[in-house]
Amino acid sequence: MNDKYLTISYECLSSIGNSFELESMMSEVVITFYQKTKALFVGFYERRDLSSPMIYAGKDIGYKAEFSQDKDECSLLQYNEFHIVVLPLKSSYMKFIYKKENNIEEIYSMVCNFQRKINFALSACAGVKELEKLNDELELRVEKSVEQIREHEKMLLIQSKSAIMGEMLEMVAHQWRQPLTAIGMISNNMLFSIILTESENEELDKKLFENELEDINKQVRYLSDTIDDFRNFFKESKSKQEFFIEEAIDKGVSLLRKQFEQSSIVIEIKNKCKRTLLYTYKNELMQVLLNILHNSKDAFEANDMKNKKIIIDCTKDDENLIIKIEDNAGGIPEDVISKMFEPYFSTKKEKNGTGLGLYMSKIIINRHLEGSIFAKNIDKGASFTIRIPIKIKKRGV
Structure with a gap:
């Protein structure tokens, strides 16, 4: 050539x-x-x-x-x-x-x-084309799997809320018992006053009746507010909202207070970050707090503890809000602490525990609130630490 x-x-x-x-x-x-x-x-x-x-x-x-x-x-x-x-x-x-x-x-x-x-x-x-095809198929499968995981998580979230609905009804009973008793007593006093007045041919004390009716109205408003609190808790959080951290903590604790008082459990709140504004899912944060508080209550009952106390300590650093929930209920067994955030893991099978509470708490904090949660044993009990990024709503968005 x-x-x-x-x-x-x-x-x-x-x-x-x-x-x-x-x-x-x-x-x-x-x-x-x-x-x-x-x-x-x-x-x-x-x-x-x-x-x-x-x-x-x-x-x-x-x-x-x-x-x-x-x-x-x-x-x-x-x-x-x-x-x-x-x-x-x-x-x-x-x-x-x-x-x-x-x-x-x-x-x-x-x-x-x-x-x-x-x-x-x-x-x-041909190899590259086949690889691109496989990659496209893999992306579709990943997208589908992610969507399935999200749907599964939504179902678990609903299931988790449903699992505590029975306990919530018990809380409603505790919350309502005192105002209903008060309404009954005021009504009886008014009826007794009417009977005495008629028998002695005296005029009814209008001012006394106005005061007692106002007391009844106060109790009715309390009952109505309680229903609103529980209804709002079960309402699905489809969008983020602005709120102060004390609103979520105080509202969550108020839902449990009567029930915890019945069990002689003292809840102490140390909030060093009042008026800290968050932009996230309020109801879901409240659900996490309720799950952890219920966990402490169950530990107190299981260990038959005295001087029961839960401390909710809220602090913050430059970027995160930090909520610590500590109890003196005896701590978490070592063989449990490594599994407690796994789905369907429960030490309360005999009490029909679903094992979803802490698992869903981790899902909510990690994925929905973009934070972190972990647990450890302390001197006389257990400590849960939640870290949530401090984000505020962008104005004009």
Whole structure:
């Protein structure tokens, strides 16, 4: 092969495999061969049964290539005044058309020598395309899995709230017992006053009745507020809201206070970050606080403790609000503390514990409130620490 064809061969060889995208790669190959070998036509056919090229340069003469079933050899054909070189590739082929001339053997030899190189480049393109397809499928599967996980978490959140609904009804009973008793006593006093007044032919004390009716109204408002508190707690938090941290802590504790007083549990709040404004899911934060407080209550009952006390300590640093909930209920067994945030793990099977409370607390804090939660044993009990980023609502959004 003379210097001229060595140069042509090198330039044609250099055009192969410069892209992993089939059309781009083969366009460069076709154009380079067309220009450098002075062909009348060069075409790339994506499949062997196709008569129309995917990519071509020049003008075809209408000759349709035929292939042997058991051979993939390059062939040189004569058709009228033309030489035709057919280069079979893996599942495709290339066709080269030249005018009849003496140097066709050198061109034919060069084209045949490139068969393996072009096949490698085509395999690389096919591999990348398959990889991209797999990657797209994987992305879709990941998106679907993430969506399924989110839906599952929503269901668990609802299930978790439902699991404590019975306890909430018990709380309502505790919250209502005192005002209902007070209403009953005031009503009886009013009725007794009416009876005495009628029997002694005296006038009713209007001022006394007004005061007692006002007392009844106060108790009724308290009952109504209690219902609103519980209803709001069970309302799904679909959007973030602005609130001061003491609103969530005080409201959560108020839902439990009567029940905890009945069990002789003292709740002490040390809030060093009052008037700290948050922009997050208030009800979900309250649910976490209730779950942890219930956990302490169960520990007190299980260990038959005296001088029961829970301390809620709220502090903050430059970026986070930190809520610590500590009790003196005896602590968490070592074989439990590492599993307590796992789904469906419960030490209260005999009490129909679902094992969702602390698991959902972790999900809520980590994913919904973008914070963290962890537990450890302290001197006489357990300590839960919640860290929540201090975020405020952007004005005008």
